[in-house]
Structure formats: structure tokens, C-alpha cells
Amino acid sequence: MGNTPAHAAHDHDHGHAHHHQESWVSKYIFSQDHKMISKQFLITAIFMGIIAVALSVFFRMQLGWPGEKFQVLNFFLGDKFAPDGILAQNAYLALVTIHGTIMVFFVLTGGLSGTFANLLLPLQVGARDMASGFLNMLSYWAFLISSIIMVSSLFVEGGAASGGWTIYPPLSALPQAIPGSGTGMTLWLVSMVFFIASSLLGGLNYVVTIINLRTKGMKMTRLPLTVWALFVTAILGILSFPVLVSAAVLLLMDRSFGTAFYLSDIFIGGEALDVTGGSPLLFQHLFWFLGHPEVYIVLLPALGISSEIISTNSRKPIFGYKAMVGSILAIGFLSFIVWGHHMYVTGMNPFLGSVFVFTTLLIAIPSAVKAFNYITTLYQGNIRYTPGMLFSIGLVSTFVTGGLTGIILADSALDVNVHDTYFVVAHFHIVMGMSAIFGMLAGIYHWYPKMYGRMMNVKLGYAHFWLTLVCGFGVFFPMHFVGMAGAPRRYYQYTEFPFLDHVMDLNPIISVFAIVGGLAQVLFLFNFFHSMKYGQKAVTNPWGSNTLEWTTPVEHLHGNWPGAIPEVHRWAYDYSNPDHEEDFVPQSVPLKPGEHGH
Amino acid sequence: MADEREFVDDHDHVLHHERDVFLVAWKYYYRKDRKAKFFAHDNRLEMVWTLIPGVAMAFIIVFGLITWNKMTGPASKDALQVEVYSKQFGWIVRYPGADGEFGAYSYNLLGSDNPLGIINSNVIKTKIAELDSSISGLQKQLEENKMLPVMPESYVETLQDKIFRLERHKQRILDIDEIKTTTGKSDWETGADDRISSSEMHLPVGKEVEFIFRSQDVIHSAYMPHFRAQMNTVPGVPTRFKMTPTITTKEMREKLGDDSFDYILLCNKVCGAVHFNMKMKVVVESEEDYAKWLLAQKTFTPKKKEDSKETVPADTAKAPTAMAMVK
Numbered sequence: 001m002g003n004t005p006a007h008a009a010h011d012h013d014h015g016h017a018h019h020h021q022e023s024w025v026s027k028y029i030f031s032q033d034h035k036m037i038s039k040q041f042l043i044t045a046i047f048m049g050i051i052a053v054a055l056s057v058f059f060r061m062q063l064g065w066p067g068e069k070f071q072v073l074n075f076f077l078g079d080k081f082a083p084d085g086i087l088a089q090n091a092y093l094a095l096v097t098i099h100g101t102i103m104v105f106f107v108l109t110g111g112l113s114g115t116f117a118n119l120l121l122p123l124q125v126g127a128r129d130m131a132s133g134f135l136n137m138l139s140y141w142a143f144l145i146s147s148i149i150m151v152s153s154l155f156v157e158g159g160a161a162s163g164g165w166t167i168y169p170p171l172s173a174l175p176q177a178i179p180g181s182g183t184g185m186t187l188w189l190v191s192m193v194f195f196i197a198s199s200l201l202g203g204l205n206y207v208v209t210i211i212n213l214r215t216k217g218m219k220m221t222r223l224p225l226t227v228w229a230l231f232v233t234a235i236l237g238i239l240s241f242p243v244l245v246s247a248a249v250l251l252l253m254d255r256s257f258g259t260a261f262y263l264s265d266i267f268i269g270g271e272a273l274d275v276t277g278g279s280p281l282l283f284q285h286l287f288w289f290l291g292h293p294e295v296y297i298v299l300l301p302a303l304g305i306s307s308e309i310i311s312t313n314s315r316k317p318i319f320g321y322k323a324m325v326g327s328i329l330a331i332g333f334l335s336f337i338v339w340g341h342h343m344y345v346t347g348m349n350p351f352l353g354s355v356f357v358f359t360t361l362l363i364a365i366p367s368a369v370k371a372f373n374y375i376t377t378l379y380q381g382n383i384r385y386t387p388g389m390l391f392s393i394g395l396v397s398t399f400v401t402g403g404l405t406g407i408i409l410a411d412s413a414l415d416v417n418v419h420d421t422y423f424v425v426a427h428f429h430i431v432m433g434m435s436a437i438f439g440m441l442a443g444i445y446h447w448y449p450k451m452y453g454r455m456m457n458v459k460l461g462y463a464h465f466w467l468t469l470v471c472g473f474g475v476f477f478p479m480h481f482v483g484m485a486g487a488p489r490r491y492y493q494y495t496e497f498p499f500l501d502h503v504m505d506l507n508p509i510i511s512v513f514a515i516v517g518g519l520a521q522v523l524f525l526f527n528f529f530h531s532m533k534y535g536q537k538a539v540t541n542p543w544g545s546n547t548l549e550w551t552t553p554v555e556h557l558h559g560n561w562p563g564a565i566p567e568v569h570r571w572a573y574d575y576s577n578p579d580h581e582e583d584f585v586p587q588s589v590p591l592k593p594g595e596h597g598h
Numbered sequence: 599m600a601d602e603r604e605f606v607d608d609h610d611h612v613l614h615h616e617r618d619v620f621l622v623a624w625k626y627y628y629r630k631d632r633k634a635k636f637f638a639h640d641n642r643l644e645m646v647w648t649l650i651p652g653v654a655m656a657f658i659i660v661f662g663l664i665t666w667n668k669m670t671g672p673a674s675k676d677a678l679q680v681e682v683y684s685k686q687f688g689w690i691v692r693y694p695g696a697d698g699e700f701g702a703y704s705y706n707l708l709g710s711d712n713p714l715g716i717i718n719s720n721v722i723k724t725k726i727a728e729l730d731s732s733i734s735g736l737q738k739q740l741e742e743n744k745m746l747p748v749m750p751e752s753y754v755e756t757l758q759d760k761i762f763r764l765e766r767h768k769q770r771i772l773d774i775d776e777i778k779t780t781t782g783k784s785d786w787e788t789g790a791d792d793r794i795s796s797s798e799m800h801l802p803v804g805k806e807v808e809f810i811f812r813s814q815d816v817i818h819s820a821y822m823p824h825f826r827a828q829m830n831t832v833p834g835v836p837t838r839f840k841m842t843p844t845i846t847t848k849e850m851r852e853k854l855g856d857d858s859f860d861y862i863l864l865c866n867k868v869c870g871a872v873h874f875n876m877k878m879k880v881v882v883e884s885e886e887d888y889a890k891w892l893l894a895q896k897t898f899t900p901k902k903k904e905d906s907k908e909t910v911p912a913d914t915a916k917a918p919t920a921m922a923m924v925k
Contacts, residue, residue, distance in 0.1 A: 089871040089872065089874075090871045093868065093870075093871070093873075163868060164868050168817055168867075168868075170815065170816045170817065170833055171816040171817065171868065171869060171870065174815075174816070177686065177815060177816050177869075177870055178870045178871060263833070263834070264833060264834025264835075265705040265833055265834040266705065266814070266815055266833050266834070267685075267705045267708045267715075267814050267815060268686070268814070268815040268816075271763075272705055272706045272708060272767055272770070274763060274766045274767070274770070276770075276834070277834075278834065279832075279834060279835055280817055280832050280833065280834070280835070281832065281835065314626075314634055315628070315633065315634045316634040316635065316636070316637065317636065317637075317638040319637065319638065319639065319640075320638075320639045320640075320643075320644055321638070321639065322639065323639070323644045345819065345828050345829055345830055346830045346832070346837075347811075347829065347830050347832050347835055347837030347838075350666065350667070350670035353666065353670070354663050354666060354667070357659060357662055357663060357666065358659055358663075361655040361658055361659050362655065364651060364655055365648060365651050365652055365655060368647065368648075368651040369644065369647060369648055369651075372643075372647045373644075376637070376643070378626070379635070379637070380626060380634060380635035380637065381626050381634040381635070382626065382628050382629065382632055382633060382634040383623070383626045383627060383628055384628040385623075385627075385628075407655075407658065410658075411658060411662040412662065412663075412666045413662050413665040413666045413669060414662070416669070416826060416827065416828050417823065417826040417828065419828055419866070420819060420821075420828075420866045420867060421866070485823075486821070486823025486824075488821065488864065488865070488866040490868040490873060491873065491874035492871075492873070492874040493874055494874070496874065496875045496877065497862065497864070497877070498858065498859075498860075499823075499824075499859070499862060573638065575634065575636075576633040576634040576635070576636050577636055578633070578636055583633050583634070598638075
């Protein structure tokens with residue numbers, strides 16, 4: 001037995017989907033349907049992503065050609081932030097800060113978890129909708145409000161927050177230290193409060209749905225890996241985001257109410273500030289307690305998505321399902337006890353640093369297991385190279401590359417030389433700006449037929465993939481060398497240091513790749529929006545996939561299945577099973593007499 | 599000949615691997631008439647690729663932490679101590695004087711004449727007098743306004759707030775404790791002979807130096823990439839880092855064939871608009887040259903004319919006391 005769908009599901013079920021009287025507003029704007037909400041998250045995240053990419057193109061122009069005048073900069077940023085077409089110093093830091101903030105939170109958390117948890121969880125566990133459609137709707141609207149506030153912070157007088165996405169005090173606490181720490185920083189904090197509320201509402205919904213609303217036969221051990229990944233991600237978020245809230249509340253108090261949580265012995269703006277006894281390290285501990293699990297919140301859904309796509313398109317079971325689940329759990333648990341590796345050179349007690357070296361290197365082990373399992377899944381497969389498949393394989397490749405530099409950074413003795421240099425920038429962009437984004441793009445290409453009932457154009461998809469892969473490596477690989485040579489990050493320009501001259505020849509090259517790579521995304525955007533109306537109409541199960549979402553009709557139904565919810569009899573990975581003629585066997589297909597299911 | 603062949607062979611090796619990737623991609627390309635290998639799990643394989651990374655990680659942990667403990671352990675008793683002070687947007691370095699001790703400091707005493715906030719009774723007296731005169735000036739304005747109200751209410755409040763803050767500042771100064779150091783002197787006096795430089799930092803080659811870092815306003819980071827040294831400077835929390843420079847600037851210039859090379863200290867934690875240009879030249883030189891340079895730096899309290907004629911011993915080996923002075 002091992003599974004008990006909640007009685008609530010039975011009560012609501014009545015053997016057929018609900019037929020609400022839906023107005024245009026309740027269907028498209030204030031929807032409580034998980035499929036519509038997932039598309040809302042996706043479209044909002046795409047818009048935020050366009051802004052973040054644009055910001056990065058702007059500051060890469062400054063870095064590649066310092067002192068050159070660019071009319072386009074003045075056009076977008078105005079006379080205050082790009083006078084005469086040259087990016088101003090404070091504006092540079094503001095762009096870098098908002099770029100990072102939008103990418104980590106709005107694109108890779110809201111756009112990954114928000115989209116795919118909403119789309120896939122009820123469908124893949126066999127539920128009519130999320131546990132609470134109402135909270136789900138609130139989760140999206142909080143996300144939208146948060147996005148609007150964050151973008152609006154770019155337009156205030158002193159500029160947006162400028163202390164990096166990590167907003168360390170005292171820089172972020174004192175408007176005298178940098179103009180962006182005035183209104184811009186306040187808006188950042190308000191936006192994040194809404195964002196965190198959205199994440200918490202969403203996360204709670206996802207956890208409850210997975211635990212309570214699985215259909216008959218959907219044991220935890222039969223869940224697709226995507227569900228496992230999104231489940232652990234939701235738990236990570238629920239446990240870690242509140243700590244960021246506490247960090248933000250204390251920061252708000254230091255900024256506005258004269259407290260001294262993070263401040264002590266400061267002389268600035270000609271004045272000795274009347275706050276003593278606080279420590280900036282407190283903020284860093286609180287921030288990174290979220291900050292580290294956050295990057296796994298970014299990565300795990302991408303890994304879960306790729307498991308599905310690689311397995312389906314190799315026509316092979318994902319290799320080592322139990323080990324994959326175990327790795328997800330191990331990564332989830334370990335992600336809570338490694339945060340100090342961001343703080344090796346902060347003046348923290350070195351012994352504490354050693355503890356974090358140990359735990360951080362431990363987390364490399366389940367990550368390696370996953371990488372090996374992905375590769376073995378491909379081994380002797382019957383492989384279809386769809387755009388989604390290419391991006392998923394690309395995720396595995398970039399995950400290995402970025403993961404290896406993570407091992408170097410985990411070693412505190414080595415980190416001393418590369419902390420806060422471009423080496424770190426290379427590392428996290430390859431794992432987040434390539435791996436995780438690839439996971440998101442793979443998911444979009446693969447589940448587009450489920451979201452929009454049409455197929456995306458394959459040729460455009462291939463062009464998008466190859467351009468993005470090449471440009472991504474073109475931007476971020478040289479940064480390893482730039483960083484090892486000693487180039488700090490968050491520098492407005494590198495013209496002041498003769499010892500960096502030879503490395504700075506790389507800057508224009510990186511910038512060219514960044515601009516081309518940014519423009520290449522137009523291929524994706526065009527494909528995405530154009531195919532909604534003109535893409536080839538999809539069939540119910542275009543990929544020959546086993547999971548339950550492909551048993552629902554192409555046309556969206558509130559309540560997902562027109563009749564009863566299917567019962568599940570096997571795991572999600574019977575691809576090329578020798579006991580069956582078809583090279584795939586959906587989860588809802590009963591066992592043959594004498595067959596041992598998984 | 600052999601070397602060239604090896605070079606070509608190595609490249610062939612790499613090219614073969616690239617070719618193999620495409621071969622594999624083509625060989626396992628989807629065909630309707632075949633099925634993939636149904637290979638769902640293999641516990642032995644999982645063991646292998648869990649244990650091997652595990653062993654590799656164990657090695658990295660052990661050797662990494664041995665190095666880390668050496669790097670972060672206590673400095674030797676006769677290490678040179680140098681205080682590196684950071685602020686938006688520059689550095690100031692302080693060396694303990696002949697007494698071998700740093701003077702105490704307080705951020706409440708910072709001013710253009712006291713960029714490090716070093717304490718002594720004169721400084722305190724002067725600062726208190728300064729604050730008193732500001733306070734009485736503002737109070738006078740308020741008195742005048744009481745007799746003939748011309749100021750808007752908000753401006754009155756601003757002045758009252760200013761007075762309150764100045765009083766608080768004064769109180770913080772009065773609260774500063776005087777501590778006896780291990781040598782029995784007061785830490786309000788040990789700062790008199792400290793030497794300060796805001797243009798360059800010089801270090802004697804082959805001698806362990808322990809940096810003590812302070813920050814005036816926001817978090818900065820003292821990064822010296824050539825020495826593989828880095829440590830954040832945190833307002834309110836002194837931090838430290840020790841190292842031993844082994845190659846002089848002159849030797850390094852010869853090594854690199856670059857006459858303009860200089861070691862450098864740069865800021866490596868975002869700290870504001872000019873974060874990208876916050877640097878200080880670092881010079882590593884012989885103990886002799888270093889001692890000469892140090893004596894040429896100004897002390898916190900400028901000595902009287904007669905005292906400034908300090909002798910530099912011709913041969914430092916014969917005059918260990920001179921080095922002890924500048925320890």
C-alpha cells in the first residue's frame with residue numbers, strides 16, 4: 001500500500017473535472033489554475049531576464065571599452081547614469097547589483113521553481129491542482145509586485161542598490177557610503193520581502209501537494225525525479241528564506257531606527273556615527289545561511305528537469321534512480337552547512353573556516369554521483385537530439401566544468417588568492433548562468449507543447465543552443481584566467497593596474513561574446529512567442545514520455561483529466577524495457593501478468 | 599626531435615577524443631528499429647564513483663587544512679607587525695615605533711590631523727575643546743532664536759539634533775579607557791612614535807610580517823595578489839593575516855624583465871564608487887633599505903628638531919638594537 005491520497009482529493013474528484021464559470025479575468029489574470037500560474041511566472045521571469053541581460057550588456061560595454069562613448073548607454077540610462085555615453089561609476093555598481101539580484105531571484109528561482117513546480121507538480125503526481133489554488137495565485141501576484149518594485153528601483157534619484165546582490169552592510173546600511181544605499185536600497189528590501197513571501201507561499205503549496213495529493217499508486221518511490229528535485233527545493237526555500245528576512249529586518253532597523261546590529265566604530269561623511277557594538281559579520285552569516293541553499297534552490301530544479309529530458313530522449317531509464325534521489329536529499333541537507341565558504345577571508349575564526357572546507361568538499365560527492373549517472377543514462381541510448389535534449393546535455397557538461405572550480409574555491413587556502421576575483425565570477429556564472437539557465441531553457445523547449453499546445457521551431461532551437469553554448473563559454477571561460485591573475489570583481493574598470501594589462505586584453509573579447517550571446521536570445525524569444533500562435537500543433541504525448549502530464553488533453557482543462565485521475569502502476573522510467581514492445585510505458589499502464597514493476 | 603613528436607602525439611590524443619565524442623553521438627542516434635540498453639542501475643558502479651571522489655576529497659581536505667592551519671596560525675614572536683588601515687578610498691599603514699607597540703586608537707578622534715584616530719591626552723583635550731566650541735556655538739544660535747524667533751521649527755529641531763549628537767560624541771570620548779600595556783606604559787602614550795605612511799608600504803624581505811587590518815567606514819579587503827594574500831578589513835572588527843615576503847621588488851623586476859614592476863595592495867571588496875582605484879604601492883627590500891625608509895616616515899607626533907637626527911647604523915648585523923627599535 002504505502003500511499004494514501006488525501007481524502008480531500010477524493011471528495012473533490014467526483015470522477016470529473018470542475019467546470020467553473022470562468023471570465024477572462026479569472027482565467028488569464030487572477031487565475032487559480034496551476035497551469036496558467038506557471039505561464040504567468042514564466043512570462044514575468046522572461047521579461048525580468050531581458051532586463052537583466054540588457055544591464056549586463058551595458059556594463060560589459062564599459063568593461064570592454066572603458067572610456068568609449070556609447071550613445072545607446074545614454075539612450076537607456078539617461079544623463080545622470082551615463083553622461084555623454086559613458087557609464088558613471090556609481091551606476092556601474094547599481095547595474096551589477098540589480099543584474100545579479102534579478103538573475104538569482106527572479107529568473108532562476110521565480111522562473112525555474114515558479115514555472116516548473118506549478119506546471120508539473122500537480123500533473124506529475126496526479127492531482128487536479130495545487131493544494132491551494134488561492135495561495136498559489138497570491139504567490140504569483142506577490143512575485144509580480146516584487147518584480148515591479150525591483151525594476152522601479154532603477155529609476156530613483158540616487159540609483160538602485162549598489163552594494164552587489166549580496167548587499168553587505170555597512171555599505172548597504174549607509175546612504176553616505178554610496179547613493180544607491182538610499183531609496184534604492186529601501187526599495188530592494190521591500191521588493192525582497194514580497195519575493196520571499198511569494199517563495200514561501202509557493203513552497204508550502206508544493207510540499208503539501210506532493211505529500212498529500214498523489215494519486216493512487218503514486219508511491220514516493222515512483223515519483224519522477226523532477227518531483228523529487230522540486231520537493232527538496234521547496235523545503236530548502238521554506239527553511240532558508242526566513243533567515244534572509246531576519247537579515248533584512250535587522251538591516252532595515254540599522255538603516256532607519258538607529259540600531260547597531262551590523263555597525264560599529266564608523267566614521268563617514270565627516271561624522272563619527274553613534275553606533276557601536278555591532279558586527280558586519282553577523283549580516284554575512286545570516287545572508288549566506290540563505291545564500292548558499294539559494295544556489296541549490298536554483299540548481300536542483302534544473303537537475304530534476306534534465307533527468308526527465310535526458311531519460312525520455314535517450315529512451316532509457318535514468319541511471320541509478322535511488323542514487324539520484326539520495327543525491328538530491330544529500331545535496332539538500334549538506335547545502336545548509338556550507339555557507340561559511342563564502343566567508344573564508346572575512347576575518348571569521350579560521351577554525352570555523354576549516355569546518356566549512358570539510359562540509360563543502362563533502363557536497364562535491366553527491367554532485368559527482370549525479371554527473372556520472374547522467375552520463376551513464378546516455379550510454380548506449382537511442383538518442384534524440386531535440387533542443388531540450390541539447391540543453392540538458394549542455395547542463396551536465398557545464399555542471400562538471402563549474403563544479404570543478406567549485407572544488408578549488410572550497411579549499412580555503414586556495415580561496416584566499418581568488419576570493420572576490422573573476423575566478424569566482426567564472427565559477428558561479430558557469431553553474432548558474434549556464435547550467436541552471438540551460439535547465440530552464442531545456443524545460444521550456446520540452447514542456448512547451450504542454451504549456452501552449454504547440455511545438456517550438458526546432459531549427460531555431462538548434463541555432464539558439466549552439467550560439468548560447470559558444471558565447472556562454474566565450475564569456476565565462478576566459479574569466480578563470482582573469483581571476484587567477486588577480487583581477488578583482490565589481491571593478492568599474494581595470495585601467496589603473498599595470499599588472500593586469502595583459503589580462504585586460506581579454507575584456508573586449510569577453511564583451512563581444514556577451515553582446516552576441518545576449519542578441520542570440522532573440523532567436524529564443526521569437527521562437528517562444530511566435531510558436532504560441534504559429535507553431536505546429538502538438539499531439540498529446542509528442543515525446544513518447546512516461547510521466548502523467550502527457551496523459552492529459554492538449555487543450556487545458558481546469559482539473560487536468562476529463563475523467564478520473566489515472567492510477568499509477570509503475571515508476572516513470574520504463575523506456576526500452578525489454579519486456580514491452582513499445583520503447584516507453586507510461587506510469588498509468590498496468591503491470592503485465594507476472595511483470596515486476598518498479 | 600622526441601619533444602616535438604610528444605607534442606604532436608598529445609594533440610592527436612585530444613583530437614581523437616573530440617572525434618570520439620562525435621562518433622558516439624552518431625552511433626547512438628535515435629533509430630526507430632532499435633531499442634536502447636535497459637540499464638537501470640548498478641550498485642557496484644555507484645560505489646566506485648562515490649568512493650573515488652570521496653577519497654579525492656579526503657586528500658584535498660587533509661592537505662588543504664594543513665596548509666590553512668599554517669597560514670592562519672599565530673605569528674612568530676618576532677614578526678613585524680604592520681597596521682593596514684582602509685577607508686573610502688585609500689590606505690594608510692602604521693608601523694609601531696621604537697617601543698614596539700602600537701598606540702591605542704578610537705574612531706571618535708578621527709580628523710584631518712589624525713587620520714588614524716590615535717589617542718593621547720593632547721588629542722583628547724583638543725577634540726573635546728573642538729566639540730565644546732561647536733556645541734556652544736549652536737547653543738548660542740538657539741538662544742538668539744529664542745529671543746527673536748526667525749528660524750523655522752524644522753531648523754530648530756535640526757540644530758537640537760546636532761547638539762545632541764555632538765554631546766554623544768563628547769561622551770564617547772570621555773568614556774575612552776586608558777590601559778596599561780604589558781611593558782607598563784599607557785596605551786595612550788605608545789602611539790607617539792608610531793610611523794605612518796599613506797603613499798607606500800615597505801616590508802623587509804625574509805621577515806615574517808603580521809598585518810593588522812582596520813577599516814574606517816565600510817568593509818574593504820586588503821588584497822595583495824603577488825603574495826597570495828587577502829583579508830577583509832571590517833569596521834569595528836580588527837582582522838589579521840601573516841606572511842613572509844621572499845622576493846624583493848628589485849629581484850622581481852629582474853625575474854620579470856620589467857623595470858616598472860611593483861607589488862601592489864588593492865581593495866577587493868566592493869566599497870563604493872572608487873572601489874576600482876583604491877591601491878597602495880608595496881615595496882619589498884633588504885632590511886637595511888627598509889630601516890632607512892622607515893626612519894624617513896613621519897611619526898604620529900612630530901618630534902622636536904633635536905630628536906629627529908636619528909642615526910642609521912651602517913651595518914645592521916653589528917647593531918641589532920637598531921632593528922629592535924624599528925620592530
